[in-house]
Amino acid sequence: MTSRVLLFGSSGFIGAHVRAALERDPAVSELISPGRDRYDLVEGDRDSLIALLREIAPDAVICCIGRLGGTNEELIRANTLVAAKLLDAVEAAAPDARLVRLGSAGEYGVVPHGHAVTETGPTAPISAYGISHLAGTSLYALAAAGGRVDAVSVRVFNPIGPGQSAENVLGRAQLRLREAVQLRLSEIVLGPLGAYRDFVDVRDLAALLRSVVLAPSLPSPVYNAGSGNAVTVRAAVKLLAEQAGFDGEVREHGTGPQRSAAVDWIQADIGRAEAELGWVPAVDLATSIKDIWAAGAPG
Structure with missing residues (x-):
């Protein structure tokens, strides 16, 4: 069975890898990735989105658009209202299509140390x-449970890999390390690096999203996307410094991102994705770090 897939956000860090994974899969007959000039998922109205869906008639719709930071209003618009808009539009114009969104480990909040969620x-x-x-994940789960839309959310933990965004801690660390090497800084x-995080390679994440998009049926409305292992951010930065050939001091000062500063431990239980989709991560942390450095400075 082949599928026409509509992918929003293909120019972003995650979206670009998802696009590459789908383009390689012979089960995808056509991949449509509209830019903002065709339809802006954040600013566009629902009627225009309905018209686009009717024109394309996709078998699956995947959204890789969202915000990591900003005001409350900006976060709600990009992460919640986009989810709601897609849900309404797909139900109206492509009710048989599978609708996939990216959620976040931030949905869990504070987790007991040593516990895999x-x-x-x-x-x-x-x-x-x-x-x-x-809120977006809850809307999708309700729609799936009610049989309104074949909707699913993938809760992404800490995605890393080539093309790493400077919005993430390893992207920021890479920029600082490149500057230090160039200027011979000591x-x-x-920010603080003592928290434990579950880093998942973006190529493994893309492989999971491909499986979610193309599976004949999905037993569950939510899947965790992590590595299944937690390490300190400090340990990951140390690996990156070794790749850079930097033997100076990494000084920790200030505070971390507001979205995760109070969470000192997070680790995914990825058993559901393995049991139901046959997905297991294939890229270890050391390889991810090596490829981040080899790919060059983040944009």
Whole structure:
């Protein structure tokens, strides 16, 4: 069976890798990736989106658009209202299409140290970012349970890999390290690095999203996308510094991002994706770090 897939956000860090994974799959007969000049998913109106869906008649719609930071209003618009708009439009214009969105580990909030969170675990986000994603995931789960739309959310933990965004801690660390190597500096300064994070390679994430898009049926409305392992951010930055050949001091100062500053531990239980979709991560942390550095400075 071949599929026509409509992908929003193909120019972003995650979206570009998702596009590459779908383009390689013979089960995808056509991949349509409209830019903002054709339709702006954040600013565009629902009627125009309905018209676009009727024109394309996709078998699947995947959204890789969202915000990591900004005001409460900006986060709600990009992460919640976009989800709601897509849900309404797909139900009206392409009710048989599978609708896939990216959620976030931030939906879980504070997790007991050493505990791997499952998709059925408690969700108590502690930031507007996490709330904005949990609202979108909840809307999709309700729609799926009611048989309105074949909707699914993939909760993304900490995506890393080639093309790493400077919005993420390893992207920022890479920029500081490149500057330090170029200028022969003896130290770089980053925020606190003691928190434990579950880093998942963006190519593994793209492989999971491809499986979610193309699976004949989905038993569950939510899947975790992580590596299944938690390491300190400090350990990941150390690996990156080694790749850079930087032997100076990495000084920690200030505060971390508001969306995750109070969460000192997060690790995904990825058993559901393995059991239901046959997906397991294939790229280890050391390879991800090596490829981040080899890919060059983030844009």
